[in-house]
Amino acid sequence: MPHFERLYNFACWLTQDRQEAEDLVQETYAKALKGFSSFQPGTNFRAWIYKILRNTFLTSRTGLKATATIPLDLEGDDETFPAIKETPESILLQRADGQLVQRALEQLPVAYREVLLLCEVEEMSYQEISATLAIPMGTVMSRLSRARRALRDSLRLRFQAG
Amino acid sequence: MVCEAWTAKLDTYLDGELPEQEMRAFDAHVRSCPSCSADALARVQMKRTIQTCGKRFTPSAEFRKRVQQSIAPKPQHSFSLGWVLASAAVVIAMVAVLTSTYVGTRSDRDLESRDRVFSEIADLHVATLASSSPVDVVSTDRHTVKPWFQGKIPFAFNLPELQNTEFSLLGGRMTYLDQTPGAHLIYDVRKHHISVFVFQERSLPLKSPASLGENSLSPKNLPFNMETWSQGGLRYFVIGDASAPDIDSLAKLFKAAS
Numbered sequence: 001m002p003h004f005e006r007l008y009n010f011a012c013w014l015t016q017d018r019q020e021a022e023d024l025v026q027e028t029y030a031k032a033l034k035g036f037s038s039f040q041p042g043t044n045f046r047a048w049i050y051k052i053l054r055n056t057f058l059t060s061r062t063g064l065k066a067t068a069t070i071p072l073d074l075e076g077d078d079e080t081f082p083a084i085k086e087t088p089e090s091i092l093l094q095r096a097d098g099q100l101v102q103r104a105l106e107q108l109p110v111a112y113r114e115v116l117l118l119c120e121v122e123e124m125s126y127q128e129i130s131a132t133l134a135i136p137m138g139t140v141m142s143r144l145s146r147a148r149r150a151l152r153d154s155l156r157l158r159f160q161a162g
Numbered sequence: 163m164v165c166e167a168w169t170a171k172l173d174t175y176l177d178g179e180l181p182e183q184e185m186r187a188f189d190a191h192v193r194s195c196p197s198c199s200a201d202a203l204a205r206v207q208m209k210r211t212i213q214t215c216g217k218r219f220t221p222s223a224e225f226r227k228r229v230q231q232s233i234a235p236k237p238q239h240s241f242s243l244g245w246v247l248a249s250a251a252v253v254i255a256m257v258a259v260l261t262s263t264y265v266g267t268r269s270d271r272d273l274e275s276r277d278r279v280f281s282e283i284a285d286l287h288v289a290t291l292a293s294s295s296p297v298d299v300v301s302t303d304r305h306t307v308k309p310w311f312q313g314k315i316p317f318a319f320n321l322p323e324l325q326n327t328e329f330s331l332l333g334g335r336m337t338y339l340d341q342t343p344g345a346h347l348i349y350d351v352r353k354h355h356i357s358v359f360v361f362q363e364r365s366l367p368l369k370s371p372a373s374l375g376e377n378s379l380s381p382k383n384l385p386f387n388m389e390t391w392s393q394g395g396l397r398y399f400v401i402g403d404a405s406a407p408d409i410d411s412l413a414k415l416f417k418a419a420s
Contacts, residue, residue, distance in 0.1 A: 001229065005221060012219035022225050029233050098215040105212070119177065120209055121216035126179050141174065148173060151212075 001029065003046060006122060007053055013117055014057045014110065024060065028053040047124070047131035054114065054132065066110040104154040112147035119144055165198050172198070176205055276373050279339070279366065283399050284384045286337055287357040290346065297333030297348055307334045307347065315343050319360050319396055322415035328352060329412055340367040349412060356402035356412055363397040389413040393420045 007028065011021035031052050032039075039048050057063040105113055118124045118132060129140045168191055174180050175188045192199050290296045299310040304321035312318075314336050324331060330350045337346035337359065344361035368374065376391050387409045388401040400413045 001226075001233070004226065004229070008221040008225075009217060009219045013216070018219070021219070022221075025221070025225075026229050026232060029229055033233050098211055101208075101211045102215040102218070105216070116212060117216055120212040123213075126177070141179075144177075145173060148208075 003049060007049065010050065010114075010117060010122070011053060011057070013105075013113060014054070015060075015062050016106065017062070020060070020062055024053060024057055027056050031056065044128055044131055046122075047128045050118070050122075050132045051134065063110075100155060100158055101151075104151055104158060107154060108147065108150055111143065112150050115140065115143045116147045116151065165195060168192075168195070168198055169201065172202060172205060176202060176209065273373070275368050276375075279368065279374065280384060280388065282339055283357075283359055283388070283401055284386055286339070286346065286359065287386070287401050290335070290337075290348070290357065291355055296335070298335040300333040302331050302333075304331060307331060310334060311336070311345050315345055317360075317362050317396060319345065320419040321347070322412075322419035324415070327411070327415065328408075329356075329415070342366060351404050351408050351412070354402055354404035354408065356400060356404050356409065358412065358416065359399040359401070361397050363392050363395055366397060391417065393417060396420070 004025070008021060008025050011024045011028075012018060015021045015024060028049065032049050035052075039045065058067060105116070108116070115129065115133065118129045119126075124132065126137050126140045129144075130137045133140070135143070168188070171180065171184075171188070175185065175192075178185070180188060192202050299307055301307050301310075304323070308319075308321050311334065321331070328351050332348040332350055332355070334345060334347045337344050339359070339361055342361055342365040344359055347358040347360075349356045349358065366374075374390050374392075374397065386401050386403055387406045388399065389409050390397065390399045391413070392398075398413070398416055400409050400416070402409060
């Protein structure tokens with residue numbers, strides 16, 4: 001089964017529940033098998049199967065709840081961001097330990113969490129992310145930028161809180 | 163600030179997603195700017211931390227097995243007489259349809275594979291002439307070229323005597339058509355190059371090699387004249403941009419020599 005372990009990891013991050021993640025992965029493979037004829041050879045298989053998983057998640061109860069309570073994109077996707085000069089404090093924050101980062105990731109809105117995971121953990125190119133999330137490349141870049149900023153802000157707060 | 167423009171693109175740079183030229187410019191800048199290099203280092207560390215703590219969940223062996231079983235094809239065990247009879251009827255009908263389709267399309271398929279063989283021959287001719295060393299045995303003497311093929315191809319053939327003709331032999335090389343070895347000879351006539359290919363007919367990728375025909379042709383979509391025939395179990399192809407009568411003359415010389 002291609003990408004099985006990675007898909008399961010991604011599903012756990014999306015659902016934040018192991019049982020739900022198992023159901024999600026199982027349903028994803030069943031759908032992929034059933035709809036394999038819709039896969040166009042020569043296109044990206046990984047993006048295709050991640051897209052199935054993500055769409056299945058978004059229509060699940062947890063997925064609907066996650067996207068209903070937190071708006072996907074508060075800001076316009078074309079917005080350009082002012083450059084943030086990293087202060088020594090924020091550099092220190094970026095050296096925060098794994099547990100702190102893990103908790104901050106868990107708390108991020110699902111749209112930010114998924115784009116960060118696809119980029120950093122799955123090491124997908126912007127083009128693959130664009131195909132997986134079915135959004136334009138420009139949106140991938142701006143969403144990633146916002147996700148990173150949100151993570152930094154969250155870490156800063158956690159750090160200050162001790 | 164001077165570095166503002168760089169900082170805005172720092173993440174894209176670290177993701178390796180900037181155009182090549184910009185990546186190089188960035189490399190140079192980051193190396194020379196202490197502020198940006200410290201910033202880049204911190205962001206790389208952040209990326210690594212996310213990467214490490216992002217790979218957190220591992221599926222259990224039981225779950226893997228369950229998914230494997232759920233997507234494996236399920237064997238059918240229960241049959242009723244009705245189903246067996248119905249399936250048999252469907253199979254018989256399908257065999258009948260397939261047989262008639264096969265008979266109906268066999269000639270079409272032969273034509274398709276014939277065109278494919280012609281197209282491969284044309285490709286071999288063009289690719290060889292485009293090469294900087296088109297022949298492996300360079301000789302105008304047929305008594306040198308013919309023995310050169312000995313032990314390289316699983317058959318023997320005769321080369322025509324060219325005295326008192328306008329043709330001259332440039333040399334020969336081994337060639338392959340669908341993994342079948344054959345001989346490739348190159349001739350010259352009034353500055354036109356003509357290729358002669360010889361293969362064992364039974365090794366060619368065709369159900370009925372006779373479908374290749376026995377005469378001169380201008381195959382569809384090929385800007386060459388070509389002649390092909392079968393003689394003594396061998397299949398000959400003569401191809402080139404020379405005129406059809408020239409191709410035909412060379413073909414006749416080969417036919418007479420064999």
